[in-house]
Amino acid sequence: MFRKFGILLLAACASQAQAKVDESEAARLGRDLTPLGGERAGNAAGTIPAWTGGVQPPAGYSVGMHHPDPFASDAMLYRVDKSNVGEYAALLPEGLRALIERHPDFFLRVFPTRRSAANPQRIYDATRLNAVNAELIANGNGIRGASAGIPFPIPQDGMEVIWNHVLHYKGEQTHFVNNQAVVINGKPAYIRRDRHIYYVYNRDGISQADLDNTSLYYKYRVTAPAKLAGTSLVVQDPLDQVLAVRKAWRYSPSDRRVRRLPSLAYDSLQPDTSGLATADVVDSFNGAPDRYEWKLVAKREMLVPYNSYAVHQKGIPYDEIVRPRTLNPELLRYELHRVWVVDAALRKGFSHPYDKRRFYIDEDSWSILAVDLFDENGELIGLQESHPISYYDVPMFNSTVETLYHLKDGNYFVDGLDNNEQMYDFDVRLSPRDFSPAALRRGN
Template sequence: MTRNRIKQALAALALVGLAAPAAAQGLSPAEVARLGNDLTPLGAIRAGNEAGTIPEWTGGIRSAAEAGFPDFQSGGHHPDPFADDKPLFRITAANMDEYADILTEGHKAMFRAYPEYFMEVYPTRRSAAVPERIYDATKRIAPNMRLIEGGNGFSGGAEGIPFPVPQNGLEAIWNHIVRYRTDSARRTIGQAPVTRDGNYTMVMFTDEYLGAYGLEGAKEEELDNVIVYFKQTVTAPARLAGEVLLVHETLNQAKENRKAWLYNPGQRRVRRAPNVAHDNPRTASDGLATSDQLDIFNGSPERYNWELVGRKEMLIPYNSYKLHSNKLKYDDILKPLHINQAHARYELHRVWVVDATVKEGTRHVYKRRTFYIDEDSWQAMVVDCYDNRDQIWRVQEAHSINYYDVPSFWTTLELTMDLQSGRYLAIGLNNEEPVTYDFSPNYTPEDFAPAILRRSGVR
């Protein structure tokens, strides 16, 4: 990309969607008609940008065959369909000011804190896709969707994205919370709390997931108020092996908060775990991330005011197949202060910017959080997390890929980088594992019953 072209792209950047008053009801017929036309079926702007640096969305990658790998088997490391792409340019601490309009405040803080930090910027590939039925369901339910009083849930349907044309920040964050990942999945992943000098002890998990809200034909009245069933078993190191966390994530959280249980193999007992929420420390995270930072953000939004700032063009991690590759070892990725940026890929995409500030009378360790949510997938990609002094404390990144065997756009590596301690938490590592994301299980809610939790614990 030439210097003039870069300047043109920067000059073209502007907010293209401003916050509108909260809607009491769903989309109008005219707004619904836009889905699948000038808007994508999930509400993104279908067209590219004027500068030509963001292309038109043409459907994403809808199958392994479309990705160029017709023989790919679910559970393997997904080959990179963009392996031949070369970086357009590199951003460093020395030239970051030239790109200030397309860098998040968190990324600017990374450059200031770590002079050797860099970002390789690649051509934009709008690869995100989900099954056709999710598009159909989104259009079907859009006229009926509404937030419940207080915004701590919503009503009007299931299966699709509830608010493809969001009118406020709560609608946008709910889109992220209930976005389609897959029906069922089992994954083997590692979590590494990395010290300032680059040392870490890997914690290995087996995660099992059932996305009840997005199942084919899902109906709100039949969900039993549960949108996601999630079970996480610690398999290493030995001192933690056998611990199991079970979560039932609720849709109407004003009616019923999330339900969580923990199995402790030493005590051989199952107990309720109401503290697995909000700003309580996450499992085996060494205090580097809160419970609600798993999946970038999860759980109840009740502690924040959510402002929809607008839609903006920003550099975000995208199509991170290198970080998913079995050609890398964990030590190739995990380095002091931050991951090896040579394996990270950033692209220019339109994102919804949502600013969350703690409500008066409540508390959270993060006084403010700014979310950058991919318009094509509703995956939150970057989060700037501020402390009580209004200083950026931590930066989250969702290095994501299109799991084209589903298809689904989801994370392969989540990072929470602590700028005050020089430490970071990496979760999703599976480069050295024989099986990554297996989408073949056919789970049912009965597989996530608390009564069978003890049988899941092994030591």
Template sequence: MRNRLVVGFAAVIVGFSGQALSKVTEAEAARLDKDLTPLGAEREGNAAGTIPAWTGGLKTPPANWQEGEVEVNPYPDDQAMFVINAGNLDLYRDKLSDGHVKLLQQYGPDFFMPIYQTRRTAAFPERVYEKSKENALTAELLDNGNGVRNTITTSPFPIPENGLEVIWNHILRYRGEEVSFRSASATPLTDGSYNPVVNEYDYYFAYSKRDAELDDIDNKIFYLKTDTVSPPSIAGTITLVHETLDQIRSPRLAWRYDSGSRRLRRSPNLAYETDLPNSSSLRSVDQKDMYNGAPNQYDWTLKGKREMYVPYNAYKLHDEDVVPDDVIRPRHINQALTRYELHRVWVVEAKVRTGISHIYHRRVFYVDEDSWQILMSEEYDDNGNLWRVSEAHNISYYSQPVFWTTMEMTYDLKAQRYYIDGLSDGFPAYDFNPGFRSKEFSASAARRAARR
């Protein structure tokens, strides 16, 4: 990467490939109560004072929010400090990703980045912090990094030593115990016209359930069921996923019920580079949630940590009064609704392993130090050209203290189109306590639900 790394971090730390990596020492883990946060971020701000110290995140919801309501903006009086555009990007290039530089150049002046005061809002339940400290002392990568052991609830490696550990921190980050919500996705044409697809999402995070033990969760991270609500042509389509912790020993299980054929079938190829359903071939399955699935197709390198302008605290996009027409524009979203802040991120590079075929030859991920959420990524083709750029716009949820996406998008620089998910049209707030049971996510339960 041509952009400089923050001083004080190793320039290149090669991703692990081989025997299980040893856990950190007790002296190292003690830093999680000192100079590091419980999840492993630096507690202190930066020397310039442009990144503040972490003081626990957004622990108390705004006074004008009530349980059951869509989250309101906790900082309604914040104004953009400045705006980065194609004309002035060279002033800020050292804090921009290559993907954002390309978006600013290719889509300017309509694509711009409003920069706001940095607010380190990421907050999680106290039990998550305690488990993070325990994981630091016990968690290990399995052979070749295809899974982890001796970890539960949240990210296993709060003090990471290589790129694989950072990616596993994202995959296993805490997103609540269960959640149900409705969301719309779209793939706008170059003129901005679109037809939304509305899905109901139900998650059951077995790995993060209170009192969960690794031996009892049957190698499962989570169960997911999606039910397509509209358009009528595909309404009633159901996808069921059992996401596994070690996907080489026990691969992801997936089923799909097609309302046309009225049959529930196994979907063994719902992984890796397969086109994400309803994405118009603009996004692969492993780009859902910015990255998911087994990491065995890539060699991973931890490039260090950088201070960067990243999407953060996207309460304008999350606002209950914002409808899809407010967000969608030709070639990219309405940037006036976005918010970017200066944060420290881990930079991880992935290169396709020898003998492996994937549409993305190289990928770069930018991972939030406070939450282990991937905030941005870049996807390169076989010729080394930047092909796609992805963003995750996140908020801190209130009913369950969780920092998670409210909207994701992938920009295809060749097609000059994009895929977007997280659109709302008067949908209810996320329900982080729907009362699911794991048996509701069996294939037979999905089959019964489809027949209704």
């Protein structure tokens, strides 16, 4: 299916490869470290428990259901709002503190920490192999010696951490329908999309040679509102996006033509987001890392979105979730977790609305949970959040809803609203042939 020589192209563009960890260090995986590289033990204060393998599906769950909350009986520990935010400042992303301070009706409901993230055993096994084989190449814009699992479970720098996020397990293929909302001046406008994703890197049985510099294939078709219905997009996403640029085509029902987009990466704007979201904020961060300098700052205990089952539940009206300035705080859950903190500073010669970004990445899943966004003057201008759950039927841990708040004007963008749609189908039959310009034409 995939050409066998693609990985050689990555190797040919290699500059100085990053060092691998040795066998003695890798042997920690599954012992004092989790199989994906988190600290297995809890913290000294007892406020973060040990990881014991992740959550099991609640009784009565069956595939196709909106995932029920296994922690519904948890009592809230405390609330963080404008009156006491200073007491918790050290535990909060800077953007989250700003959101609380700017909106008196927004608050955090903090619950006991539940380390629910889990992956299939084959992902753990692949991660163990990657630990002693994976390397960054091409100035960090590509990888070699890795497939399927987390490439750098014992990271040595910030770029390795961001690659762990980009390649963390999200299943092999997915069909889903969900909604995004553009909220301007307190008024939401919704767009409903029918989406398909075919992941290459994480597939069962994939080898390095099979990858052919391919990460995933993605497409969507807008089904509402009527004025946009039929608009479609297909994306072919490479691993090394400097070696081979991301390819994207868009179908417009107004003229019934498929056009190649000149760019859908970095700071180019996502279609149909009213200028609120750049291409690289999908999944909190995606694409080539080459325009930023990456620095691994520390691992810290932080209050972050986690186990967000309440906002995921079936039947909630979207206007009950999407409020004029923020998501409804009564439906959000925050917990204390250890996260990797990574700073990204824009390299000289490049432009982007976000001159600096600070990422907070979950130690158990490698999912980005929050991002502080700063402009060229160092002013905090935005906050991204990812509200994750465990998808028991895969299993994998990923966002159910993502937000991007513009702190200056109070507008924001939401993606992933699926409460009134069929739940994700992780067994859909797909192939790379379904993600071509011709397939885009056939679908309309």
